[in-house]
Amino acid sequence: MHGLMMNQPLLISSLIRHADTCHSDTEIVSRLTEGGIHRYTYRDAHRRSRQCARALLRLGATDGARVATLAWNNFRHFEIYFAASGIGAVCHTINPRLFPEQIAYIINHAGDHVVLFDLTFLKLVEALRPHCPGVRHWVALTDRAHMPAGAASCLCYEELVAAESDDYEWPDFDEETAASLCYTSGTTGNPKGVLFSHRSTLLHAFAINLPDVMGLSARDTALPVVPMFHVNAWGMPYAAAMAGAKLVLPGPGLDGASLCELYQAERVTFSAGVPTLWLNTLAHLREKGIRLPLPHRTIIGGAAASPALIHALESEQGIEVRHAWGMTETSPAGTVNTFKGKHAAMSAEERAAVHAKQGRILPGVELRITDDEDRELPRDGTAFGNLLVRGHWVCREYFKGEGGSILRPGGWFPTGDVATLDADGYMRIVDRTKDIIKSGGEWISSVDLENTALGHPAVGGAAVIGLPHERWGERPLLVVVRRPGQELTAEQMLDFLREKVAKWWLPDAVVFADAIPLTATGKIYKLKLRETYADYFAKNPGTSGHTGAG
DSSP, X not given: OOOOSOOOOOOTHHHHHHHHHHOTTOEEEEEOTTSSEEEEEHHHHXXXXXXXXXXXXXXXXXXXXXXXXXXXXXXXXXHHHHHHHHTTOEXXXXXXXXXXXXXXXXXXXXXXXXXXXOGGGHHHHHHHGGGOTTOOEEEESSOGGXXXXXXXXXXXXXXXXXXXXXXXXXXXXXXXXXXXXXXXXXXSSSOOEEEEEHHHHHHHHHHHTSTTTTOOOTTOEEXXXXXXXXXXXXXXXXXXXHHTOEEEEOTTOOSHHHHHHHHHHTTOOEEEEOHHHHHHHHHHHHHHTOOOSSOEEEEEOSSOOOHHHHHHHHHHHOEEEXXXXXXXXXXXXXXXXXXOGGGGGSOHHHHHHXXXXXXXXXXXXXXXXXXXXXXXXXXXXXXXXXXXXXETTSOSSOGGGTTSOOOBTTTBEEEEEEEEEOTTSEEEEEEETTTOEEETTEEEOHHHHHHHHXXXXXXXXXXXXXXXEXXXXXXXXXXXXXXXXXXXXXXXXXXXXXXXXXXXXXXXXXXXXXXXXXXXXXXXXXHHHHHHTTTHHHHOGGGOSSSOOO
């Protein structure tokens, strides 16, 4: 027997329609690539999204066509999110921070019909065009007054939109229809495409708007620092439209000063981004001696946030930090860290230990950990193993079948992370499978070592890699970036660590660098570090010997 309820498809167009109906005068604020601030409302955005939909159809972007973007977080990009998917096409956000060769591969692999780009990326587009013969239209996201000479052969977005009527009616179709396409960062091998559906996107938006996740409401002002080209800005454009939250889009201004200007001027109450951006913002706030004007909560994900960063944001700025974990293949939210009622009675130290975890499993997602023989391990918060995930918004295969069958028995997706789970559903990332250090038959967590090192007041950045060792298999090397104006020696760093980690975890050497290399998504680029320091122990044999001497 079936229930007797209406069965309406879960479609992305329903979100912008709802925002127009119930939050028509709520603002969307954008910092523009051309300079200045742009303001309009959800009603304006809905109207222009319908015009954009007609323009895309006129350009031949029919059912299933890939509509690509090379763009920052701004109102035009927001319109394309809803216009492309709303007509049954696929919104393909491309990460411009990838190597040009990777971007060309992605455009050709995706079969993009049209590419819409911000002026920041004009030179990149000029380099890409000869290598992307399948793209029929290149569209500059600007008006005629700002069209540069180099874009003479490109279409002008504002002219395309202005030429169309806004009387377009969003069509109904199967909720399993593809809605958006994101590619993995491809640090090992070619990037792979993750193809999200309308259904998965809406279920993800409902989940992240729960109080213990993002919890957006019509009273919030939300600023996604995470780019719209990085897993759909973690779903924030959809969640904001669903909740009717005021949306502040920072454009290319992701430095601490630019972000703080928006935080203060627009009275932001919620944000989301990677640890690196918050470190830069915190440095600016300290330098200027200022605090953010309103109670503020933030999701930090993309990489592990150190306990030192979490403590600094909360104690110095009163920001409620919600640690999170996810990946492109999980849309991306899988866990978010908020406290349960029982944690209120804990000591500050005990609460900090809970807070450092990547969070509780979201409803709609399941996690498990297994050993190398695929046997499930206990959820005791201590045992750690390979992290597997399945759920309503988890990838079951890559676009065009790249990589073949990717699921384990039972429909579980292997994340490549090593983690613990506890009885309350909290997950803690121990390391990436490829980054965990295997020394003398024991495992050393590079993530834990990095986070501990970041607790030193003179450390501005830290990365740990395992290097080959004749006796122990691998031993850790610690790469440190000093904070400006700070003095720190290798022995001082090791003395700090000796009080906090097991003796056999101590790095065999500490080296200092001007910067830690990052991937296109803001994570530590450990492949590059391993290449840079591959023969460090061989050239400096006195530093390697399981002694911890630096």
